[in-house]
Amino acid sequence: MNNIISASLTKIATTMEPSISTTNSAAAPGPAMAVPSSAAAAAARYPEDAVDYVTVSDPVIHADGMNKFTSYRVDCRPPLNDPAAAASNNNNNNTANAVTDVFLQNNPGQYSSVLRRYSDFLWLYERLHKEKAGAIIPPLPEKQAVSRFSPEFVEDRRRALERFLRRVIFHPELWAADCLLTFLRADDVSFQHAKNVTRSEDANSNSNHGGGGGLDMSASLGGAGAFNLAPKNKAGIKKWFSEAKTTFSGDLVTSPDDDLFDEIERYIEALSVQMKRVSNQASGLVRKSKEIANGLFEFGLAFHQLGQSEGMDLGSKLQLMGGTADTLSSMAAQQADLEYKRLEEPFKDYIKIIHAVKLALNRRHDKRVSYTALRHEIQTREVNLHRLRMTPGSEAKAYSTEMSMQRYQAAANVAQEEYAECSQRVLREVDRFKREKAEEMKLVVLKFILLEIEVNRSMERVWADLVPRLEEGSVYVGGGEDSGQRQHPQQQQQQSAVVNMPPSHLPPPVPSSSAAMLPSSQPMYSNVPAAPMSAVDPMMDSSIQYRDNNLPGMGL
Secondary structure, eight states, X not given: OHHHHHHHHHHHHHHHOOOOOSSSOOOOOOTTOOOOOOGGGSOOOOGGGGOTTEEEEEEEEEEXXXXXXXXXXXXEOOOOOOHHHHHHHHHHHSOTTOOOOHHHHHSTTOOEEEEEEXXXXXXXXXXXXXXXXXXXXXXXXXXXXXXXXXXXXXXXXHHHHHHHHHHHHHOTTTTTOHHHHHHHHOOHHHHHHHHHHHHHHHHHHXXXXXXXXXXXXXXXXXXXXXXXXXXXXXHHHHHHHHHHHHHHHOOOOOOTTHHHHHHHHHHHHHHHHHHHHHHHHHHHHHHHHHHHHHHHHHHHHHHHHHHHHSOHHHHHHHHHHHHXXXXXXXXXXXXXXXXXXXXXXXXXXXXXXXXXXXXXXHHHHHHHHXXXXXXXXXXHHHHHHHHHHTSTTOHHHHHHHHHHHHHHHHHHHHHHHHHHHHHHHHHHHHHHHHHHHHHHHHHHHHHHHHHHHHHHHHHHHHHHHHHHHHHTTOEESSSOTTOOOEEOHHHHHHHHHHHHSOGGXXXXXXXXXXXXXXXXXXXXXXXXXXOOGGGSOTTTGGGSOOOOTTSTTOOO
């Protein structure tokens, strides 16, 4: 399995063509495990960790009748440092490819503290898709229908929302979005008013047939299509039909960058397949670590029970072996948890980022479809206008068609600008994605490697400490290195006492006939009493009579 992960990571690194440096990449110390003291293991951080002045904390569950939700406190406290000094610090502490915190430079000391719920974060996510079409919007934690008020889930969501908000603020394309500033600074009344205004604007743009900005789908649909599948009025149905017709016809406007975008789409699709394969293998690795932890626990339990059934020195050493297995089981369980946080979870997040890149490409496609649909409407009205001008008595209809065509022309100009701006933003974002995500991937792999090294060293030390504890209390007999016989210390003392005893005190030798009765290979057990000498009957040989073969009548 490790070979499969290594091969997949090598393929991804080759595909991404990263420019990777070796600084600021290491494993964070885990509980009860020391991180190797190397230069690479110093203060490894993700880019968004620089925005530590933004926090999401204090989750509170509210119950208002049937409506139950969780609110979070969002604090934004940029330090009062000089922007130039902050930029200098960023350049000194980060890698050459690091991005400067532009939000901090433009908002020093502007403190804010508001209460927000998950639906407010979702509103920010959707507005960012509309205001900054083509940008790679950081992923938002998914909704959950069951157990969404358990302490574990609330804490996991809080951490995910904090990371989402920090990524948005650190994003070079999103830090100045109006919806972000509204989200961070507006009070409850102002924020609710802003949400209502944007909702009305979206409805008006959907009903306005000539509005170029309203032709985009909602980001909550996840980029499933190039047009909204749920028009709410007649104008929306007409616009939906126009865009659907344009999409199905395939007659879209062309640009010099179409080949480049086709290459980007193939690259992202191949990267998605590879990352899913690596993520599945990482999940399997974490699952195997949990199975090893359970196996060591059962192994230690069996040795404990075996040691309790035995006695004396053997039982204590068997229980010592069981205790060591319990310790290793705890270490393996801790290893599985750290592998999930440092390997499986980052890979799952990376897959979400790849999906965000696909959404950015879909937004460009939406702009392209909108602009193409307006071009087709203008061409249709030009034909109608020419026909009406050639028809006597149709001056009023011709004038109305001409005014409508001018409105469409203005909308087409806006759509063309938005399409070009979105295309350029996608190109910048894909380039940034390759650079930054290559660095993050290297950081994830390095953290995993250092974790495995430290865990295996810790387990090796536990096994090594067990060996002398098992060996103490027993010595080798025979003096040779190949001798496998051991003798208890009490027996060793008795033997040395006999060797050092004077000749006058030595016991009499055992008769040869008695010695012949005791096989030399018979083992001596300390817990079995020896048979007394009187129990051996010297007349045992004569108690058995044998028939003489020379008796008469026996010859056959």
